[in-house]
Amino acid sequence: MREIYLDNSATTKVLPEVAGVIQDVLTKEYGNPSSLHRMGVAAERVKTEARRIIAGGCGVKESEIYFTSGGTEANNLAIKGAARRNRRRGNHLVTSKIEHPSVLYAFRALEDEGFSVTYLDVNQAGQVSPEDAAAAVGADTILMSLMHVNNEVGAIQPVEEIGRRIKEKNGDVLYHVDAVQSFGKLPVRPSAWHADLVSFSAHKIHGPKGAGALWCRSGVHLEPLLHGGGQEEGLRPGTENMAGIAGFAAAARLALKSREKNFEHLQSLKSRLLAGLEENISEVTHNGSGGDAPHILNVTVAGIKGEVLVHALEEQGVYISTGSACHSHRPDPSHVLLAMGLKEEEIGASLRFSFSSLNTETDIDQTLEILEQTVESIRLMTRR
Numbered sequence: 157m158r159e160i161y162l163d164n165s166a167t168t169k170v171l172p173e174v175a176g177v178i179q180d181v182l183t184k185e186y187g188n189p190s191s192l193h194r195m196g197v198a199a200e201r202v203k204t205e206a207r208r209i210i211a212g213g214c215g216v217k218e219s220e221i222y223f224t225s226g227g228t229e230a231n232n233l234a235i236k237g238a239a240r241r242n243r244r245r246g247n248h249l250v251t252s253k254i255e256h257p258s259v260l261y262a263f264r265a266l267e268d269e270g271f272s273v274t275y276l277d278v279n280q281a282g283q284v285s286p287e288d289a290a291a292a293v294g295a296d297t298i299l300m301s302l303m304h305v306n307n308e309v310g311a312i313q314p315v316e317e318i319g320r321r322i323k324e325k326n327g328d329v330l331y332h333v334d335a336v337q338s339f340g341k342l343p344v345r346p347s348a349w350h351a352d353l354v355s356f357s358a359h360k361i362h363g364p365k366g367a368g369a370l371w372c373r374s375g376v377h378l379e380p381l382l383h384g385g386g387q388e389e390g391l392r393p394g395t396e397n398m399a400g401i402a403g404f405a406a407a408a409r410l411a412l413k414s415r416e417k418n419f420e421h422l423q424s425l426k427s428r429l430l431a432g433l434e435e436n437i438s439e440v441t442h443n444g445s446g447g448d449a450p451h452i453l454n455v456t457v458a459g460i461k462g463e464v465l466v467h468a469l470e471e472q473g474v475y476i477s478t479g480s481a482c483h484s485h486r487p488d489p490s491h492v493l494l495a496m497g498l499k500e501e502e503i504g505a506s507l508r509f510s511f512s513s514l515n516t517e518t519d520i521d522q523t524l525e526i527l528e529q530t531v532e533s534i535r536l537m538t539r540r
Contacts (some may be wrong), residue, residue, distance in 0.1 A: 160474045160519045164360075165307050165337060165452055165510035170403070171362045177406040178364060181399045189396055190387065199398055206405030210356065213412045214335075214344040216371050222388045223401050226368040227336035227357035228258035229381070231301075233370055233392065234332045234353040235262040237378030238299045239271055245328065246296035252276040252284050253495040254311075255303055259334060260491070263301075282311030282444040282496050290321035299330045304344070305337040308479045308492040308508060309444030310452030312342070319350030330376060336360055336368075340411030341419065341451055352376045358400065362512070363407030367400030418513045422450035425511045425520055429453060432524040437531050443493060443506060453509045454479075454493075456502050460534050465507060468530045474523050477508045 161169065170178075181202060187195030189203050203223075211218040224230045239249055251263050253275045263273045274292045276284050284302060293300070300322055304315050319331050332353040335344050340361035346354045353376065358367040372378060372391070384393035411418070430453055433440045439458035457465065462478035469476060479490045489503040498506070509523075 158473055158522070160515075160523055162474065162476045162509045162511060162515065162519070162523065164512040164515075165508065166477060167359045167365065168362045168512050169514060170364060171407065171410065173410065174363055174403050174406045178399045178403040181402045185398070185402075189398065190385070202398060202402050203396060206401045209405040209409050209412075210369055211371075213339065213408055214346055214354065214371065216346055217374065220371050220374055222370045222372060222391050223396060223404075224368045224370055224392055225366055225397065225400075226359070227256075227334070227355050228368075229392075230355035230357070230368045230370040231256065231258040231332075231334055231336075232262050233378060233381050234355060234372070235259065235299065235301055236266065236381060237391075238330045238332065238353065238376070239266050240269075240379040241377050242298045242330065243271075246298040248272045248274070248294060248297040250274045250276065250289070250292045250297060250300040252278060252302055252313075254278050254282055254306055254308075254492040255301070256307055256334060256336070259301055259303070278311070278495050280497055281447065282306055282309045282492065283447065284313055284318065286314055286317045286321050289318045290325050293322050293325045293329055295326065297326055297329050299332065301332040301334065303334040303337070305335075305342065305449045305452070306444065306492060307337050307452070308490060309454040309496070310337075310448035310450075311444045312338075312447045312449055315349045315351070323350045337452070338449065340408060340415060341422070342415075342449065346371055346373070358404035358407055361407045361411040362514075364400050364403040367397055367404040369404070414513065419450055421513060422511050425515055425517065426450055426453050426509075428517060428520045429509060429524065430455070432520070433527070436524060436528045441502075443498065444496065451511045453511075454506060455509075456498070456506045457531060458502075458505055459538070460531060461504055462507050463504075464534060465527075465530065468534065469523075469526060472526050472530070474526055477510075478506060479508055 187199040189199040207218045207221045211221050330352045333351045334355045336357040339356045352373045354371040356369045359365040441456040443454040493503045
């Protein structure tokens with residue numbers, strides 16, 4: 157049975173070239189970059205080159221990139237680190253209702269520490285209004301955190317306009333953007349966004365799990381989450397995951413080199429799938445259809461539980477999801493789709509397809525054929 161993997165927003169397959177780099181670091185360049193001997197110096201060069209590649213991919217200084225264990229740690233370091241370090245300036249924080257759990261739970265933890273948090277609404281397309289974002293900022297606001305691309309519906313936030321407006325309102329507000337779902341797929345330009353902090357992850361761009369980075373603008377100070385050695389300028393202490401860092405850089409180099417070509421390919425796959433769904437399956441609704449990213453498609457198939465369809469497709473070699481992998485084992489409905497105004501029965505019938513450069517038109521056509529047959533079969537059974 158041929159495997160069709162369309163859950164690339166959860167994670168991506170590591171490319172052979174990337175796996176080769178990881179293997180070399182694990183078996184050849186395996187020194188500790190803090191060591192003073194030749195093996196340590198060689199490892200430090202690997203890390204320096206990785207920092208150069210990630211920084212070059214978003215037009216920032218190499219010294220502003222800090223490696224982490226992934227997007228979750230990068231988000232937590234940015235949010236908790238900024239809030240705790242700057243508490244004397246204010247006590248108010250801002251985010252949206254559709255953020256990744258690593259962001260939402262970080263803010264809830266800060267609420268337990270006494271911080272006040274404003275959770276911004278979104279429209280039916282899953283986007284935050286720049287006017288609402290600016291209106292939420294006051295004299296005591298110290299941080300706003302928003303995602304660039306939503307991981308469930310692909311909504312692209314107007315991060316540049318929001319950044320400009322909030323900085324005009326209060327120039328001291330720190331602005332964090334979660335770019336985990338956009339780095340390597342869309343242009344990521346922290347300076348144009350007026351951002352101070354941006355998070356990245358390797359395993360969304362065919363790199364290894366357990367590797368990520370945080371861009372922290374020069375002059376911005378954070379409270380570390382961990383304490384130990386002086387690695388990463390003391391901001392993220394602990395012996396570096398050199399294989400993960402090297403793999404992240406290798407994946408980023410490939411993604412950035414082919415970004416525009418891949419964008420067109422992903423957009424074509426998405427359009428092909430959506431057109432086929434709307435043409436061949438009744439009562440299909442596209443969720444988050446305003447300015448969404450090319451690699452994520454979220455739809456509601458009325459009358460069928462999304463989880464049932466996921467498992468039915470899995471039996472035929474097609475892998476999709478009902479939403480965020482970080483949310484999949486929880487019984488409550490998607491907070492993203494709830495915030496967008498969907499009813500619980502609509503949310504329960506929703507599916508997420510997410511694409512990568514490894515997917516083909518044949519994948520899409522076969523998925524459509526299997527979906528049409530499966531939906532028809534399930535609907536016939538439920539009508540009896």
